[in-house]
Amino acid sequence: MTERRYDPTSGEWVTFATHRQNRTYKPKDDFCPLCPTKDESAPTEIPSEHFEIVTFDNRFPAYSIDAPVPDVADSSFYRVLPASGRCEVIVYSDDHSLTFADLPLSRLRMLVEVWIDRWKILGEEAEVSYVMPFENKGEVVGTTLSHPHGQIYGYPNVPPRAQRELEAAAQYLQDTGRCVECDVIAAELEGGDRVIYSNGSWLAWVPFWARFPYEVHVAPKLHRPSLVDLTMDERADFADILSVVAKSYDCLFGFSLPYIMAFHQRPTDSAQDWDPISHFHVEFAPPHRSSDKLKYLAGSELAGGAFITDVVPEMAAERIRKAGALIK
Amino acid sequence: MTKNPTNATDAFDYGDEVVVRVHTSDGTSILLRHVDAMADARRITFYRQVKVEIA
Numbered sequence: 156m157t158e159r160r161y162d163p164t165s166g167e168w169v170t171f172a173t174h175r176q177n178r179t180y181k182p183k184d185d186f187c188p189l190c191p192t193k194d195e196s197a198p199t200e201i202p203s204e205h206f207e208i209v210t211f212d213n214r215f216p217a218y219s220i221d222a223p224v225p226d227v228a229d230s231s232f233y234r235v236l237p238a239s240g241r242c243e244v245i246v247y248s249d250d251h252s253l254t255f256a257d258l259p260l261s262r263l264r265m266l267v268e269v270w271i272d273r274w275k276i277l278g279e280e281a282e283v284s285y286v287m288p289f290e291n292k293g294e295v296v297g298t299t300l301s302h303p304h305g306q307i308y309g310y311p312n313v314p315p316r317a318q319r320e321l322e323a324a325a326q327y328l329q330d331t332g333r334c335v336e337c338d339v340i341a342a343e344l345e346g347g348d349r350v351i352y353s354n355g356s357w358l359a360w361v362p363f364w365a366r367f368p369y370e371v372h373v374a375p376k377l378h379r380p381s382l383v384d385l386t387m388d389e390r391a392d393f394a395d396i397l398s399v400v401a402k403s404y405d406c407l408f409g410f411s412l413p414y415i416m417a418f419h420q421r422p423t424d425s426a427q428d429w430d431p432i433s434h435f436h437v438e439f440a441p442p443h444r445s446s447d448k449l450k451y452l453a454g455s456e457l458a459g460g461a462f463i464t465d466v467v468p469e470m471a472a473e474r475i476r477k478a479g480a481l482i483k
Numbered sequence: 484m485t486k487n488p489t490n491a492t493d494a495f496d497y498g499d500e501v502v503v504r505v506h507t508s509d510g511t512s513i514l515l516r517h518v519d520a521m522a523d524a525r526r527i528t529f530y531r532q533v534k535v536e537i538a
Contacts, residue, residue: 202521203529211527261532264505268514269530272502387506 157217157238158225159311167315170238172217189302191249201246207262208269209246210307216242218311220282239282241309243273246302253303254411255290256401263394270418271382271390273307278423283309285317285422293413295442295449305416313422320419324432336434337378339363344376349472351403352479356389357396361472366456368444368466369407369475371400374436381420381435400439403479408446415440499531511535 157172191205192198201209212219218240225235247258247266258266270288277286290305291298313321327335343350343360351371352359359373373396379385385393404412417440421433444450444465455461499515517529 198522200521201527202519206529207532208530209527210530211521212525214525261507264507265514265530265532268503268505272514272516272530391507 156226157219157222158227159236159238160227161234161236163232163234168236168312170217172215172238174215187251187300187302189244189246189300189304190251200244201249206246206249208248208266210243210269210273213242213244213306218242218282218309220280222282236311238311240311241277241280241283241307243277243307243309244304245269245273245288245307246304248303251302254401254405255292255303255305255416256398256405256411258303258398260394260398263398264391267382267385267390267394270307271385274382274420274423277307277309280309282311284424284426285310285313286420287314287317287418289415289417291415293411293442295413296415298413309423317419317422321422321429321432324434328432334378334431334434336374336436340374340376348469351472351475352396352399354392354395356386356392359396359400361468361475363468365464365468365471366462367440367442368450368464369404369412369441369471371404371439371475372436373397373400373439374434379435380430380433382418384435397437399479399482402482403475404439404441406478406481407475408443410446412441412443414442502530504535505532 156174157170159168159170161168186197186199188200190199190201192202193204200211200214218238220239220241222237222239225237227233227235229235247253247255248262273288274286277283286307286309288305288307324335327333331338339362340358343358344353349361349363350358351361356376357373358376359371362370362372375385375389375393379389404414417438418435419438420435421429442449450465455463497517499517502514502516504511504513512532512534515531515533517531519527519529521527
Protein backbone atom coordinates (compact mmCIF):
# COMPACT_ATOMS: atom_id res chain seq x y z
CA MET A 156 0.00 0.00 0.00
CA THR A 157 1.29 3.47 -0.86
CA GLU A 158 -0.56 6.74 -0.48
CA ARG A 159 -0.05 10.33 0.62
CA ARG A 160 -2.11 11.80 3.44
CA TYR A 161 -2.31 15.51 4.18
CA ASP A 162 -1.74 16.87 7.69
CA PRO A 163 -4.01 19.95 7.97
CA THR A 164 -2.35 20.90 11.27
CA SER A 165 1.10 21.39 9.69
CA GLY A 166 0.29 21.81 6.01
CA GLU A 167 2.57 18.90 5.10
CA TRP A 168 2.01 15.63 3.24
CA VAL A 169 3.04 12.31 4.81
CA THR A 170 3.75 9.33 2.55
CA PHE A 171 2.82 5.78 3.55
CA ALA A 172 4.64 2.90 1.85
CA THR A 173 3.97 -0.21 3.88
CA HIS A 174 5.67 -2.60 1.42
CA ARG A 175 8.97 -0.95 2.36
CA GLN A 176 8.83 -2.95 5.60
CA ASN A 177 10.06 -5.84 3.44
CA ARG A 178 12.97 -4.00 1.80
CA THR A 179 16.46 -5.47 1.82
CA TYR A 180 17.96 -5.20 5.29
CA LYS A 181 21.53 -6.20 5.99
CA PRO A 182 21.93 -8.87 3.29
CA LYS A 183 24.41 -11.70 3.84
CA ASP A 184 28.07 -10.68 3.61
CA ASP A 185 28.65 -12.81 0.52
CA PHE A 186 25.77 -11.36 -1.51
CA CYS A 187 25.44 -7.68 -2.41
CA PRO A 188 22.38 -6.81 -4.54
CA LEU A 189 24.24 -3.81 -6.01
CA CYS A 190 27.27 -5.75 -7.24
CA PRO A 191 27.51 -6.94 -10.87
CA THR A 192 25.84 -10.26 -11.67
CA LYS A 193 28.72 -12.75 -11.97
CA ASP A 194 26.62 -15.88 -11.73
CA GLU A 195 23.27 -15.93 -13.54
CA SER A 196 21.93 -18.44 -11.04
CA ALA A 197 22.35 -15.77 -8.35
CA PRO A 198 21.37 -12.52 -10.10
CA THR A 199 21.83 -9.18 -8.38
CA GLU A 200 19.83 -6.06 -9.25
CA ILE A 201 22.29 -5.35 -12.08
CA PRO A 202 22.33 -7.93 -14.91
CA SER A 203 25.83 -7.19 -16.17
CA GLU A 204 29.28 -8.50 -15.33
CA HIS A 205 30.80 -5.02 -15.41
CA PHE A 206 29.35 -1.52 -15.30
CA GLU A 207 30.36 2.07 -14.72
CA ILE A 208 27.28 3.95 -13.41
CA VAL A 209 23.81 2.43 -13.30
CA THR A 210 20.41 3.79 -12.28
CA PHE A 211 17.31 1.66 -11.81
CA ASP A 212 13.83 1.83 -10.36
CA ASN A 213 13.86 1.07 -6.64
CA ARG A 214 12.41 -2.38 -5.91
CA PHE A 215 10.60 -0.89 -2.91
CA PRO A 216 9.60 2.61 -4.08
CA ALA A 217 7.87 5.13 -1.85
CA TYR A 218 6.68 6.88 -5.04
CA SER A 219 5.92 5.31 -8.42
CA ILE A 220 4.43 6.35 -11.75
CA ASP A 221 1.74 3.68 -11.54
CA ALA A 222 0.91 4.39 -7.89
CA PRO A 223 -2.18 2.50 -6.70
CA VAL A 224 -5.45 4.13 -5.73
CA PRO A 225 -5.30 4.96 -1.99
CA ASP A 226 -6.83 2.49 0.45
CA VAL A 227 -8.77 5.16 2.33
CA ALA A 228 -11.34 7.55 0.90
CA ASP A 229 -10.38 11.13 0.15
CA SER A 230 -12.41 13.88 1.84
CA SER A 231 -12.28 17.65 1.94
CA PHE A 232 -10.83 17.50 5.46
CA TYR A 233 -8.72 14.33 5.35
CA ARG A 234 -7.16 14.64 1.92
CA VAL A 235 -5.44 11.61 0.40
CA LEU A 236 -3.62 11.17 -2.93
CA PRO A 237 -1.74 8.38 -4.71
CA ALA A 238 1.99 8.29 -3.94
CA SER A 239 2.89 9.23 -7.51
CA GLY A 240 6.47 9.96 -8.48
CA ARG A 241 9.67 8.06 -9.03
CA CYS A 242 12.35 6.46 -6.84
CA GLU A 243 15.62 5.40 -8.40
CA VAL A 244 18.81 3.87 -7.08
CA ILE A 245 22.09 5.16 -8.55
CA VAL A 246 25.13 2.92 -8.25
CA TYR A 247 28.43 4.80 -8.62
CA SER A 248 30.73 1.88 -9.42
CA ASP A 249 30.85 -1.89 -9.78
CA ASP A 250 33.64 -1.98 -7.15
CA HIS A 251 31.97 -2.96 -3.88
CA SER A 252 34.91 -1.84 -1.76
CA LEU A 253 34.79 1.86 -2.71
CA THR A 254 33.01 4.78 -1.09
CA PHE A 255 31.97 8.07 -2.68
CA ALA A 256 35.22 9.59 -1.34
CA ASP A 257 37.28 6.90 -3.09
CA LEU A 258 35.85 7.57 -6.56
CA PRO A 259 38.41 8.96 -9.01
CA LEU A 260 37.77 12.46 -10.30
CA SER A 261 36.93 11.12 -13.78
CA ARG A 262 34.11 8.98 -12.30
CA LEU A 263 32.80 11.91 -10.24
CA ARG A 264 32.80 14.07 -13.38
CA MET A 265 30.75 11.37 -15.11
CA LEU A 266 28.46 11.14 -12.10
CA VAL A 267 27.69 14.85 -12.38
CA GLU A 268 26.48 14.27 -15.95
CA VAL A 269 24.39 11.29 -14.87
CA TRP A 270 22.72 13.34 -12.09
CA ILE A 271 21.95 16.01 -14.70
CA ASP A 272 20.51 13.44 -17.09
CA ARG A 273 18.33 11.89 -14.38
CA TRP A 274 17.14 15.37 -13.30
CA LYS A 275 15.95 15.98 -16.87
CA ILE A 276 14.37 12.55 -17.32
CA LEU A 277 12.57 12.40 -13.97
CA GLY A 278 11.64 16.08 -14.16
CA GLU A 279 9.82 15.49 -17.44
CA GLU A 280 7.42 13.06 -15.75
CA ALA A 281 4.05 14.77 -15.24
CA GLU A 282 3.81 13.26 -11.75
CA VAL A 283 7.15 14.72 -10.61
CA SER A 284 7.53 18.24 -9.19
CA TYR A 285 10.91 18.03 -7.48
CA VAL A 286 13.97 15.85 -8.14
CA MET A 287 16.33 15.29 -5.22
CA PRO A 288 19.45 13.14 -5.51
CA PHE A 289 20.77 12.12 -2.10
CA GLU A 290 23.10 9.66 -0.45
CA ASN A 291 22.71 8.05 2.96
CA LYS A 292 26.15 6.82 3.95
CA GLY A 293 26.78 4.57 6.91
CA GLU A 294 24.77 2.31 9.18
CA VAL A 295 24.17 5.11 11.68
CA VAL A 296 21.99 6.89 9.13
CA GLY A 297 20.15 3.70 8.24
CA THR A 298 22.14 2.40 5.27
CA THR A 299 22.43 -1.37 5.18
CA LEU A 300 24.18 -1.73 1.80
CA SER A 301 27.78 -0.54 1.81
CA HIS A 302 28.20 -0.72 -1.99
CA PRO A 303 28.76 2.88 -3.22
CA HIS A 304 25.34 4.18 -4.20
CA GLY A 305 22.82 6.94 -3.74
CA GLN A 306 19.18 7.52 -4.51
CA ILE A 307 17.17 9.91 -6.64
CA TYR A 308 13.64 10.74 -5.59
CA GLY A 309 11.17 12.37 -7.95
CA TYR A 310 8.66 13.82 -5.51
CA PRO A 311 5.07 14.68 -6.47
CA ASN A 312 5.38 17.93 -4.49
CA VAL A 313 8.25 20.09 -3.26
CA PRO A 314 9.40 18.48 0.02
CA PRO A 315 8.82 20.63 3.14
CA ARG A 316 12.41 21.67 3.88
CA ALA A 317 13.07 22.67 0.26
CA GLN A 318 9.71 24.46 0.22
CA ARG A 319 10.63 26.52 3.30
CA GLU A 320 13.97 27.43 1.71
CA LEU A 321 12.25 28.59 -1.47
CA GLU A 322 9.72 30.63 0.53
CA ALA A 323 12.49 32.28 2.55
CA ALA A 324 14.41 33.01 -0.66
CA ALA A 325 11.29 34.51 -2.25
CA GLN A 326 10.76 36.78 0.76
CA TYR A 327 14.43 37.83 0.72
CA LEU A 328 14.23 38.59 -3.00
CA GLN A 329 11.12 40.68 -2.44
CA ASP A 330 12.77 42.59 0.43
CA THR A 331 16.20 43.15 -1.11
CA GLY A 332 16.02 42.35 -4.82
CA ARG A 333 18.78 39.76 -4.40
CA CYS A 334 19.25 35.97 -4.12
CA VAL A 335 19.83 35.01 -0.48
CA GLU A 336 22.23 32.16 -1.35
CA CYS A 337 24.31 34.53 -3.52
CA ASP A 338 24.55 36.88 -0.51
CA VAL A 339 25.50 33.99 1.82
CA ILE A 340 28.31 32.99 -0.55
CA ALA A 341 29.54 36.58 -0.77
CA ALA A 342 29.54 36.84 3.04
CA GLU A 343 31.43 33.57 3.45
CA LEU A 344 34.02 34.53 0.84
CA GLU A 345 34.52 37.88 2.58
CA GLY A 346 34.78 36.41 6.09
CA GLY A 347 36.56 33.20 5.28
CA ASP A 348 36.59 31.60 8.71
CA ARG A 349 33.86 29.10 7.87
CA VAL A 350 35.17 28.28 4.37
CA ILE A 351 36.69 24.84 4.05
CA TYR A 352 37.51 24.81 0.34
CA SER A 353 37.11 26.95 -2.75
CA ASN A 354 37.96 26.36 -6.40
CA GLY A 355 37.35 28.41 -9.54
CA SER A 356 33.57 28.32 -9.42
CA TRP A 357 32.49 26.58 -6.19
CA LEU A 358 32.58 27.16 -2.46
CA ALA A 359 32.31 24.70 0.46
CA TRP A 360 31.65 26.09 3.92
CA VAL A 361 30.17 25.32 7.32
CA PRO A 362 26.97 27.38 7.52
CA PHE A 363 26.76 30.21 10.07
CA TRP A 364 23.59 28.43 11.31
CA ALA A 365 24.84 24.81 11.00
CA ARG A 366 22.26 22.40 12.44
CA PHE A 367 24.74 19.51 12.59
CA PRO A 368 28.21 19.92 14.17
CA TYR A 369 30.13 19.22 10.96
CA GLU A 370 27.50 20.25 8.41
CA VAL A 371 28.94 21.50 5.11
CA HIS A 372 27.21 23.27 2.24
CA VAL A 373 28.56 23.32 -1.31
CA ALA A 374 27.31 25.78 -3.94
CA PRO A 375 28.34 27.43 -7.21
CA LYS A 376 29.59 30.99 -6.71
CA LEU A 377 27.39 32.26 -9.53
CA HIS A 378 23.61 31.98 -9.46
CA ARG A 379 22.65 28.61 -10.96
CA PRO A 380 19.09 27.42 -10.23
CA SER A 381 19.77 23.73 -10.89
CA LEU A 382 22.38 21.19 -11.94
CA VAL A 383 21.37 21.54 -15.56
CA ASP A 384 22.30 25.24 -15.55
CA LEU A 385 25.98 24.56 -14.78
CA THR A 386 28.58 25.33 -17.46
CA MET A 387 31.04 22.59 -18.44
CA ASP A 388 33.79 24.21 -16.35
CA GLU A 389 31.44 24.43 -13.37
CA ARG A 390 30.57 20.74 -13.74
CA ALA A 391 34.25 19.83 -13.58
CA ASP A 392 34.76 22.09 -10.54
CA PHE A 393 31.69 20.51 -8.91
CA ALA A 394 33.27 17.06 -9.17
CA ASP A 395 36.47 18.45 -7.67
CA ILE A 396 34.83 20.11 -4.67
CA LEU A 397 32.65 17.08 -3.87
CA SER A 398 35.79 14.94 -3.88
CA VAL A 399 37.62 17.32 -1.53
CA VAL A 400 34.70 17.54 0.94
CA ALA A 401 34.21 13.75 1.04
CA LYS A 402 37.95 13.08 1.47
CA SER A 403 38.23 15.79 4.15
CA TYR A 404 35.42 14.14 6.11
CA ASP A 405 37.26 10.83 6.01
CA CYS A 406 40.38 12.51 7.44
CA LEU A 407 38.42 14.30 10.19
CA PHE A 408 38.24 11.44 12.70
CA GLY A 409 40.34 8.84 10.92
CA PHE A 410 37.44 6.73 9.64
CA SER A 411 35.01 6.83 6.74
CA LEU A 412 32.54 9.40 8.05
CA PRO A 413 28.80 8.67 7.71
CA TYR A 414 26.65 11.48 6.35
CA ILE A 415 23.49 12.40 4.52
CA MET A 416 24.22 14.31 1.31
CA ALA A 417 21.29 15.98 -0.48
CA PHE A 418 20.87 18.28 -3.48
CA HIS A 419 18.56 21.29 -3.29
CA GLN A 420 17.58 22.85 -6.58
CA ARG A 421 14.85 24.29 -8.75
CA PRO A 422 11.55 22.37 -8.75
CA THR A 423 10.76 20.76 -12.07
CA ASP A 424 7.12 21.85 -12.17
CA SER A 425 6.01 25.13 -13.72
CA ALA A 426 3.96 26.38 -10.77
CA GLN A 427 6.02 29.58 -10.79
CA ASP A 428 9.28 31.05 -12.09
CA TRP A 429 11.69 29.34 -9.69
CA ASP A 430 14.93 30.57 -11.28
CA PRO A 431 15.36 33.87 -9.36
CA ILE A 432 14.90 32.20 -5.94
CA SER A 433 16.50 28.81 -6.44
CA HIS A 434 20.29 28.58 -6.07
CA PHE A 435 21.56 25.03 -6.46
CA HIS A 436 23.42 23.71 -3.43
CA VAL A 437 24.42 20.48 -1.74
CA GLU A 438 24.02 19.90 1.98
CA PHE A 439 26.16 17.38 3.87
CA ALA A 440 24.84 16.43 7.31
CA PRO A 441 27.14 14.04 9.21
CA PRO A 442 25.60 12.72 12.45
CA HIS A 443 28.90 12.59 14.41
CA ARG A 444 29.65 15.34 16.94
CA SER A 445 32.99 13.72 17.83
CA SER A 446 34.86 10.58 16.83
CA ASP A 447 32.84 8.41 19.20
CA LYS A 448 29.63 10.36 19.80
CA LEU A 449 26.58 10.91 17.64
CA LYS A 450 24.19 13.82 17.58
CA TYR A 451 20.70 12.38 17.97
CA LEU A 452 17.68 14.30 16.82
CA ALA A 453 15.62 14.27 19.99
CA GLY A 454 13.03 16.35 21.85
CA SER A 455 14.05 19.84 20.82
CA GLU A 456 14.95 18.97 17.23
CA LEU A 457 12.15 16.51 16.38
CA ALA A 458 9.37 17.73 18.65
CA GLY A 459 10.15 21.43 18.47
CA GLY A 460 12.05 21.75 15.21
CA ALA A 461 14.64 23.74 17.18
CA PHE A 462 18.17 22.52 16.48
CA ILE A 463 20.80 22.78 19.19
CA THR A 464 24.33 22.27 17.87
CA ASP A 465 27.28 21.10 19.94
CA VAL A 466 30.17 22.57 17.95
CA VAL A 467 30.67 26.21 16.91
CA PRO A 468 30.70 26.43 13.08
CA GLU A 469 33.98 28.40 12.96
CA MET A 470 35.70 25.66 15.02
CA ALA A 471 34.15 22.91 12.91
CA ALA A 472 35.38 24.60 9.72
CA GLU A 473 38.91 24.89 11.11
CA ARG A 474 38.93 21.18 11.98
CA ILE A 475 37.62 20.15 8.54
CA ARG A 476 40.20 22.42 6.84
CA LYS A 477 42.98 20.78 8.85
CA ALA A 478 41.59 17.35 7.94
CA GLY A 479 41.58 18.42 4.28
CA ALA A 480 45.30 19.16 4.52
CA LEU A 481 45.83 15.45 5.23
CA ILE A 482 44.30 14.31 1.94
CA LYS A 483 46.78 12.14 0.05
CA MET B 484 23.18 -10.87 -19.11
CA THR B 485 23.39 -7.32 -20.44
CA LYS B 486 26.03 -6.55 -23.11
CA ASN B 487 28.76 -4.15 -22.17
CA PRO B 488 30.29 -2.53 -25.27
CA THR B 489 33.67 -0.97 -24.69
CA ASN B 490 34.00 1.23 -27.76
CA ALA B 491 31.75 3.81 -29.43
CA THR B 492 31.06 1.79 -32.61
CA ASP B 493 29.89 -1.29 -30.70
CA ALA B 494 27.90 0.92 -28.34
CA PHE B 495 26.02 2.62 -31.16
CA ASP B 496 25.35 -0.75 -32.80
CA TYR B 497 23.96 -1.88 -29.48
CA GLY B 498 21.58 1.08 -29.42
CA ASP B 499 23.26 3.37 -26.89
CA GLU B 500 22.23 7.03 -26.91
CA VAL B 501 24.63 9.95 -26.54
CA VAL B 502 23.96 11.99 -23.40
CA VAL B 503 26.74 14.57 -23.57
CA ARG B 504 30.21 15.17 -24.94
CA VAL B 505 32.76 15.98 -22.23
CA HIS B 506 36.09 17.73 -22.81
CA THR B 507 38.72 17.21 -20.13
CA SER B 508 42.44 17.80 -19.86
CA ASP B 509 43.13 14.24 -20.99
CA GLY B 510 40.89 14.32 -24.04
CA THR B 511 37.30 14.18 -25.18
CA SER B 512 34.79 11.53 -24.28
CA ILE B 513 31.10 10.95 -24.72
CA LEU B 514 28.69 9.75 -22.09
CA LEU B 515 26.35 7.06 -23.37
CA ARG B 516 23.22 5.66 -21.84
CA HIS B 517 21.44 2.40 -22.55
CA VAL B 518 17.96 1.86 -21.20
CA ASP B 519 16.90 -1.69 -20.52
CA ALA B 520 14.23 -3.56 -18.61
CA MET B 521 14.91 -5.71 -15.59
CA ALA B 522 13.39 -9.18 -15.22
CA ASP B 523 10.40 -7.72 -13.38
CA ALA B 524 10.04 -4.90 -15.97
CA ARG B 525 11.59 -2.20 -13.80
CA ARG B 526 13.65 0.30 -15.79
CA ILE B 527 17.46 0.13 -15.61
CA THR B 528 19.86 2.56 -17.31
CA PHE B 529 23.53 1.86 -17.91
CA TYR B 530 25.87 4.84 -18.33
CA ARG B 531 29.22 4.39 -20.02
CA GLN B 532 31.97 6.83 -20.86
CA VAL B 533 33.80 6.24 -24.13
CA LYS B 534 36.90 8.09 -25.32
CA VAL B 535 36.54 9.83 -28.66
CA GLU B 536 39.48 9.37 -30.97
CA ILE B 537 40.40 12.59 -32.80
CA ALA B 538 41.63 11.72 -36.31
